[in-house]
Amino acid sequence: MIEEITIIGGFDKLGNPEPVKKAMIKKGEIFGVVGPTGSGKSSLIGDIEQLSQEDTFSKRKILVNGKTPSYEDRTNPRKKMVAQLSQNMNFLADMTVGEFLSLHAKCRGAHSKCVNAVVELANTLTGEPIKKEHDLTILSGGQSRALMVADVAIISNSPIVLIDELENAGIRKHDALEALAGHGKIVMVVTHDPVLALMTDKRIVMKNGGMQSVVGTTEKEKALSQKLNKIDGLMLSLRDQVRNGEVIDDIELKNLEL
Amino acid sequence: MKMVIVAGTPGSGKTAVLIHALQNINEIGLKSAVVKIDCLYTDDDRKFAKINIPTKVGLSMDMCPDHYAIYNLEEMINWADENQAELLVIETAGLCHRCAPFTENSLGVCVIDATSGPNTPLKVGPFLSTADIAVITKGDMISQAEREIFRERILEVNPNCKIIEANGLSGQGCAELADEFMKSQEVSLDQEKLRHSAPLAVCTLCVGETKVNKKYHRGILRRIDGFQSYEGE
Numbered sequence A: 001m002i003e004e005i006t007i008i009g010g011f012d013k014l015g016n017p018e019p020v021k022k023a024m025i026k027k028g029e030i031f032g033v034v035g036p037t038g039s040g041k042s043s044l045i046g047d048i049e050q051l052s053q054e055d056t057f058s059k060r061k062i063l064v065n066g067k068t069p070s071y072e073d074r075t076n077p078r079k080k081m082v083a084q085l086s087q088n089m090n091f092l093a094d095m096t097v098g099e100f101l102s103l104h105a106k107c108r109g110a111h112s113k114c115v116n117a118v119v120e121l122a123n124t125l126t127g128e129p130i131k132k133e134h135d136l137t138i139l140s141g142g143q144s145r146a147l148m149v150a151d152v153a154i155i156s157n158s159p160i161v162l163i164d165e166l167e168n169a170g171i172r173k174h175d176a177l178e179a180l181a182g183h184g185k186i187v188m189v190v191t192h193d194p195v196l197a198l199m200t201d202k203r204i205v206m207k208n209g210g211m212q213s214v215v216g217t218t219e220k221e222k223a224l225s226q227k228l229n230k231i232d233g234l235m236l237s238l239r240d241q242v243r244n245g246e247v248i249d250d251i252e253l254k255n256l257e258l
Numbered sequence B: 001m002k003m004v005i006v007a008g009t010p011g012s013g014k015t016a017v018l019i020h021a022l023q024n025i026n027e028i029g030l031k032s033a034v035v036k037i038d039c040l041y042t043d044d045d046r047k048f049a050k051i052n053i054p055t056k057v058g059l060s061m062d063m064c065p066d067h068y069a070i071y072n073l074e075e076m077i078n079w080a081d082e083n084q085a086e087l088l089v090i091e092t093a094g095l096c097h098r099c100a101p102f103t104e105n106s107l108g109v110c111v112i113d114a115t116s117g118p119n120t121p122l123k124v125g126p127f128l129s130t131a132d133i134a135v136i137t138k139g140d141m142i143s144q145a146e147r148e149i150f151r152e153r154i155l156e157v158n159p160n161c162k163i164i165e166a167n168g169l170s171g172q173g174c175a176e177l178a179d180e181f182m183k184s185q186e187v188s189l190d191q192e193k194l195r196h197s198a199p200l201a202v203c204t205l206c207v208g209e210t211k212v213n214k215k216y217h218r219g220i221l222r223r224i225d226g227f228q229s230y231e232g233e
């Protein structure tokens, strides 16, 4: 059972020690990772995905339940503790959606029935439906992203979940986050989106490749996050209307009760 | 002398991971030397020179680079000796997909690019199936699921190899590889044997025939329908 992971700080891009020396994430917590583009957010969750042991340029060390994980735990996909949705927007593998999912289910020791469930879930997140017979490489950015989310949620069922920029590619981000962040998991979400950032319990602020600080989400922010959700809901429904070729004549701001 | 032979398709990241691993070995205090075998051109010697490792280049030209590497093992070991190296690393472009340059007691390392698609491990042949270590590079460019499938495919071809997922840019995984270099055994060429015998291919094309018509060809000839014959004396 994984109760917590610990990130032991290393060095930023300039070689200075990271201001955050140690960050702990417990089971059931959602952590955000925020910061300007290029500030090292993806690198940070990459370190966690690899359960790095001072062997990347950040020299961070990741502990699981306070201990150094074994080589086997770090590398064997059947034992893999980490599921990661990376920032990559497209697949490169030359095979059909169905073949790909079956192979991945086999790697992870998951049941072959998962394949249909993944396609179904992906289709609730994206616009034009994905079919099992489709070639992976012809899927659009949004379709690929939706399939990656569903694959991580169902097949890569790991206790640690890392999510890099869920908001891009125009998929339904709230539904996607819900699917990914199952109960009792350790979740980290890299995001530029204040709506998602304020939904987390704490957030790590990145700058220059280093962890600058860990900010707890305040009660005020949690209340704000509810309001932001409503604005976001409005934006989403507008987006769907525009996507469906409708003409918008007014926006009901009053309904937002800000 | 410890001998590590690193094979992999062009651009798979052999030099990039070696630079990181050899820097690690430098820090431990073991002296290494590198020979790069390529066909027509390489600038890898400049890259290794940057980290102050003695480097030698061999260009095989129209010969299979693996054959060329094998014929020249003794010269390479002598050269490494002259440079007071205790570890000889040979980087070779595994172009022919039928040969593998690994000898029984050397450490055989195959570097394979994860972006080349999950069927690649099935195609590359003996330099993967007879390797001790498979290093997967460029995993940073694909999804985790694709990485996991790639890994499984490698194990299908070579169930006994150790897989190291490495990043040639960040150096992640390269310390693990350096560890394996350190653990490798001493090699003496006297009784040393190849792990995989060189392929069946002796025909007039091998010795320079350029006419394509079948009537000019002698030696072991295999037809696309699987029929094979020996033409000649």
Ligand SMILES: Nc1nc2c(ncn2[C@@H]2O[C@H](COP(=O)(O)OP(=O)(O)OP(=O)(O)O)[C@@H](O)[C@H]2O)c(=O)[nH]1
Pocket: B008, B009, B010, B011, B012, B013, B014, B015, B016, B017, B044, B093, B137, B138, B139, B140, B141, B166, B167, B168, B169
């Ligand atoms: N994204 C990414 N790029 C990499 C990685 N490893 C190597 N590269 C890049 O891939 C390119 C080729 O790397 P090399 O190390 O020169 O490849 P090589 O196998 O030595 O090539 P040859 O010696 O020419 O056969 C370079 O531009 C590297 O920077 C990796 O893990 N990730």
Ligand SMILES: Nc1ncnc2c1ncn2[C@@H]1O[C@H](COP(=O)(O)OP(=O)(O)OP(=O)(O)O)[C@@H](O)[C@H]1O
Pocket: A011, A012, A013, A014, A035, A036, A037, A038, A039, A040, A041, A042, A043, A044, A057, A058, A087, A208, A209, A210
């Ligand atoms: N600690 C570090 N030391 C050295 N280089 C670093 C460090 N952290 C990140 N980098 C380098 O900085 C670059 C940008 O990092 P990264 O891709 O993680 O940024 P990001 O915050 O995810 O950006 P974006 O918002 O655009 O996705 C990368 O090339 C990475 O190699």
Ligand SMILES: [Mg+2]
Pocket: A041, A042, A043, A087, A164
């Ligand atoms: Mg990023």
Ligand SMILES: [Mg+2]
Pocket: B014, B015, B016, B044, B091
């Ligand atoms: Mg090279």
Ligand SMILES: [Zn+2]
Pocket: B064, B065, B066, B067, B096, B097, B098, B099
């Ligand atoms: Zn050959």
Ligand SMILES: [Zn+2]
Pocket: B201, B202, B203, B204, B205, B206, B207
């Ligand atoms: Zn021939």
